Amino acid sequence: MVPPRPALSFDHLGFVIAVLIGIALFAAPFATYRATRIASGEARLVIEALPFSMAAALALVALGVALGAVLARDPLGRLGSAVIGLAVLLPSLGLSAGYLTPADNNFARVSPSLGFWLLSLSFSLLAVDALARMRLGPFGRLAALAVGASALALLLLSGIWDDLSILKEYDTRADSFWREARQHLLLAFGSLAAACLFGIPLGVASHRLRTLRTAVMQSLSIVQTVPSIALFGLLMAPLGAVAASVPLAAALGIRGIGAAPAFFALFLYALLPIVANTVAGLNQVPAAVVDAARGMGMSARQRLLGVEMPLALPVILAGIRIVLVQNLGLATVAALIGGGGFGAFVFQGIGQTAIDLVLLGALPTVALSFGASVVLDALVDLSKGTTPA
Amino acid sequence: MIEIDRLTKRYGATLVVEDVSFNVEEGTLTVVVGTSGAGKSTLLRMINRLVEPSAGRVLIDGEDTRTIPEDELRHRIGYVIQGYGLFPHRNVADNIATVPRLLRWDRKRIAQRVEELLDLFQLDPAEFAHKFPHELSGGQQQRVGVARALAARPALLLMDEPFGALDAVIRSKAQDDLIAIQRRLGATIVLVTHDMNEAFHLGDRIAVMDQARLLQYATPAELLMRPADDFVERLVGTVERPFRLLSLTPVREALEAGHAEGEPIAASESLHDALSRLLWTGRKALPVADSSGAIIGRVSVDKILQHGRPLP
Amino acid sequence: MTATSLVRLIAFLLLAAFITMPQGFAFLFEPLIAPGAPAIYNQGSLLVLTLQHLRTVCLATIASTVLAVALGIFVTRPSGAEFLPLSRSLVNIGQTFPPIAVLAIAVPLVGFGEKPTFIALFLYGLLPIFENTLTGLTQVSPLALEAARGMGMNARQRLVQVELPLALPVILAGIRLSVIISLGTATIGSTVAAKGLGEVIIAGLQSNNIAFVLQGGLVVALLAVLIHDGLGLVERVAARKLGRFLNEVP
Known part of the structure; x- marks a missing residue:
């Protein structure tokens, strides 16, 4: 009913993005140079941070993207200009690091500064907006994620960013990085698996028994309100006591300090969404369908596995998505009680006021949570597609 | 008198209402009837300018509605929709008081008016004034919806399928109540429906619309005796014709x-x-x-x- | 109902007693500590720390509520509609940021102390409130809005008299979620030298004193449960007026 808009017209969001790009190019430093790892930083504008030809090329491309953002309404066109912008911006950050670092100097550090962050923010906003308007299906979103992840991997593997401070931090702790990464994933996915193994049957039982449901939900939602660091701390005492009195437990690695209380706390946090969504998923299975299944002589077990669970799957998966994103974030806190994970870098970085170290812990966490949420959102959509609503 | 003068609404290339003109006498009830998608609701919504006409104008007592600020115009025209749109966060009395409050009537006058209307619609003020919409039956909600539209003594009442959400038994009672209240207040009403029986039951005059155009505007008897074309004749219903005439x-x-x-x-x-x-x-x-x-x-x-x- | 209110009252009294005269509870913690170590946190007043903790959370929540509700209103108006799809995706993406990451990134920018904690709480608190404001405003019954327009309410009157009151319970739920997250995140704020109950826990972790950890954890947990409960009560009152009933399960 609404008259179609002309393909070229003024776009408010595009205008905001264009203004951001303008500020980033001309008024904000592109990179920060520090003579040593902990020296204070010196700001470098785009024109100072890159050889002249590169700086001019980057500025031209960025202005082109700004123009596209204001004028192009077609999402595909906007996405295209955002991708071109990122394709020029990201490698040029690495080039800038190489350009600013004096030859044969291992102490100087170059890190991205406000201008770079604003540019990448503007381009990403444009891309995210275009993707949101394109309403991609689950496979489309997975493909977009795969493309983004491969591009990132390519940038990292090509060595073009090797002169950046965050990768120099990585270089000096490559071993511990992968060890903490493994630990982080173990904590997040392990506690998720345990919560599913325990929570889904508990959810099924709670769906059947009203009294059990009330009790389970109430106690789990109280657990959910306890702040993570407090829960980690609270669990240290009983687990420490267990370790002291049961030698076998201690031999299994259960200790008051370390991964065990963190694992257990994440498991407890994960239970509520899993149980609640299992119950909600089973509740929304149409009564007529269950009735028909009973009428055809399916046993209780056949009904549960063949009818109810498949129909409840999308809701249960949505619960798993919540838990996974939550766990990947909370696992960073585990480092506080010696549980390891990416949080170790974050807290070390805070202690040394080394932002690069903080980012070394924070960025992979954010990337993991983001990837996990895209993949699970797609799975939720796919499971909806295969089960008739 | 309400004069509808060559009203037209166009969305892109689609004509939703095409060149419709008719007059509504003061104190009468006019029913606009037609199949769904005929443009009836759009026509109604152009009268209180919820939809801006592409062409044509509406005069209320000789005054062009385009010269009146939109909101002020709507304060002067009551509006009842299917499902009523009662405000769930306000009780019955506050719902009815909506327009008087927008007009900044003083508190005493509002309270008096609310009580008067509750009485008129056979809702005991002591029992109903403080109830919330979700505590009312469908029929009671409908009455509150109409009372709210009449609160500021509008010059004109527009009703869009006001009985559509009621079951058959309550509906016919609500229709009789509406006629009684219309007679008593001498209100001018334009009502939209797709139901021919309702049109014949309520209308002093009936406007038949199809595919954006006004086919015939006449009294019910004329519609039966001298239908303008085959479509009106079919819509009026050849089998029921004699019985409608007798009614x-x-x-x-x-x-x-x-x-x-x-x-x-x-x-x-x-x-x-x-x-x-x-x-x-x-x-x-x-x-x-x-x-x-x-x-x-x-x-x-x-x-x-x-x-x-x-x-x- | 009475049983739960009794539990609430007892929890509140216990909490109040403990933070005002912690020494009275020393006997409970003595079995947990090494001989000679203090049983009760002795580097500051629990009461003062609790109040500082609450103040940070409260200020941050007020700031995020003001901005998030304003933004939510903006993107649901015709003039802000172009920002709606983007803001929805940003909320989804924003929620994948762990609060600790936000806190950690704020430190190098503004230094140690209250400021990075406030920024982290403020930014992270925006998301649930913004999301719920959006949900609340977009699920207002179109019938009620049509009626409001038909009765001659202007855009501002519709917003203030119809849309916001109808969205209120959902917005309140967002604020509650935000407060609970902030209570926890503020604890971690103590790793960047913000004043608050996290200090007690961190001190315990550093000196290997389980009793301290337990005290800090218990006070924060009780605060969280009580505030969660209290705000839930406010929400139920707001929702009941609308004839909607929140799930029996909080």
Whole structure:
């Protein structure tokens, strides 16, 4: 009913993005140079941070993207200009690091500064907006994620960013990085698996028994309100006591300090969404369908596995998505009680006021949570597609 | 008087309302009837400018509605929609007080008006004033919706399928109540419906719309006797035509001198009801009483049947 | 109902007693500590720390509520509609940021102390409130809005008298979620030298004193449960007026 808009017209969001790009190019430093790892930083504008030809090329491309953002309404066109912008911006950050670092100097550090962050923010906003308007299906979103992840991997593997401070931090702790990464994933996915193994049957039982449901939900939602660091701390005492009195437990690695209380706390946090969504998923299975299944002589077990669970799957998966994103974030806190994970870098970085170290812990966490949420959102959509609503 | 003058609404290349003109006399109830998608609701919404006309104008007592600020115009026009749109966070009294409050009436006057309206709609103020919409039955919600629209004594009441959400039994009672209230207040009403029975039951005049155009605007009797085209004839319903005609004619019109046995029928009732009584009781004629109850003559089957066909 | 209110009352009294005169509870913690170590946190007043903790959370929540509700209103108006799809995706993406990451990134920018904690709480608190404001405003019954327009309410009157009151329970739920997350995140704020109950826990972790950890954890947990409960009560009152009933399960 609404008259179609002309393909070229003024776009408010595009205008905001264009203004951001303008500020980033001309008024904000592109990179920060520090003579040593902990020296204070010196700001470098785009024109100072890159050889002249590169700086001019980057500025031209960025202005082109700004123009596209204001004028192009077609999402595909906007996405295209955002991708071109990122394709020029990201490698040029690495080039800038190489350009600013004096030859044969291992102490100087170059890190991205406000201008770079604003540019990448503007381009990403444009891309995210275009993707949101394109309403991609689950496979489309997975493909977009795969493309983004491969591009990132390519940038990292090509060595073009090797002169950046965050990768120099990585270089000096490559071993511990992968060890903490493994630990982080173990904590997040392990506690998720345990919560599913325990929570889904508990959810099924709670769906059947009203009294059990009330009790389970109430106690789990109280657990959910306890702040993570407090829960980690609270669990240290009983687990420490267990370790002291049961030698076998201690031999299994259960200790008051370390991964065990963190694992257990994440498991407890994960239970509520899993149980609640299992119950909600089973509740929304149409009564007529269950009735028909009973009428055809399916046993209780056949009904549960063949009818109810498949129909409840999308809701249960949505619960798993919540838990996974939550766990990947909370696992960073585990480092506080010696549980390891990416949080170790974050807290070390805070202690040394080394932002690069903080980012070394924070960025992979954010990337993991983001990837996990895209993949699970797609799975939720796919499971909806295969089960008739 | 409401004058609708060559109203047209266009969305892109699609005409939703095309060049519709008719006048609504003060104190009458006009029904706009047609199939869904005929443009009835759009026409109604152009009267209070919820939809801006692409062309044409609406005059209320000679005043062009385009010269009145939108919101002010709507304060002066009551509006009832299917489902009513009562505010769930406000109780009945506050819902009814909506427009008077927008007009900054003083508190006493508002309270008085709310009470008056609750009485008019047979809702006991002590019981209903503080109830919330979710605590009301469908019929009660409908009455609150109409009361709210009438609160600031609007010059005109627009109703869009106001009975659409009610079940059959409550609906016919609500229709009778609306007629009674309209007579009592002398209100001017334009009502949209897709239901021909409702149109004949309520309308002083009926506007038939199809595919964005006004096909015929006439009294119910004229619509039956002289349909403008085949579509109107079909819509009016050839099978029910004689019975509709009888429903529109009061017993008074077929009164004849003479005596008859049985329970008298009021002169103001319809010939349709009289015939129904005669068929059921197996008599040939019924005595007719005036409003005071005195017998003034009789009505016979033969005479009734004469009224069920167009005049030669 | 009465049983739960009794539990609430007892929890509140216990909490109040503990933070005002912690020494009275020393006997409970003594079995947990090494001989000679203090049983009760001794580097500051629990009461003062609790109040500082609450103040940070409260200020941050007020700031995020003001901005998030304003933004939510903006993107649901015709003039802000172009920002709606983007803001929805940003909320989804924003929620994948762990609060600790936000805190950690704020430190190098503004230094140690209250400021990075406030920024982290403020930014992270925006998301649930913004999301719920959006949900609340977009699920207002179109019928009620049509009626409001038909009765001649202007855009501002519709917003203030119809849309916001109808969205209120959902917005309140967002604020509650935000407060609970902030209570926890503020604890971690103590790793960047913000004043608050996290200090007690961190001190316990550093000196290997389980009793301290337990005290800090218990006070924060009780605060969280009580505030969660209290705000839930406010929400139920707001929702009941609308004839909607929140799930029996909080």
